[in-house]
Amino acid sequence: MSRMIDEALETMRGLHEIGAVNKQTLRDFETQCLPPPAYTAETIKRLRESLHVSQAVFAAYINASISTVQKWENGEKKPSGAATRLLSVIERKGCCRRSKSA
Incomplete structure (x- = not known):
């Protein structure tokens, strides 16, 4: 798999050099070729707590069950690739929050 990714990256860089692919x-x-970061039980809990939300609210943010978040934070389960990428986005950009107006 790594060899295929390396070859795909080389091809894209070549296309960029000839102007067929822009920089963005x-x-x-x-970015898509990077392996997703590994999240430990502690880092997931810290991320959730840094957002000042409960496990239930965090689960709703990421469209997961409360038991899934609990199992991640207890170290019983690890997030899947898609969930890991979502956690990475939340870690970098934060969660959407409702405005206090209204």
């Missing part, structure tokens, strides 16, 4: 597309492609 190349950057997006390179």
Whole structure:
């Protein structure tokens, strides 16, 4: 798998060099090829707590069950690739929050 990813990256970089792919597309492609970060039980709990939300609210943010979040935080389960990427986005950008107006 790593060899295929390396070859795909090389191809995209070549396409960028000849002007067939712009810089943003190349950057997006390179980002997608990065392995997702590993999240431990502690880092997931810290992330949730940094957002000042309960497990139930955090589960709702990421469209997961409360038991899934509990199992992640207890170390019984690890997030899947898609969930890991979502956690990475939340870690970098935060969660959407409702405005206090209204």
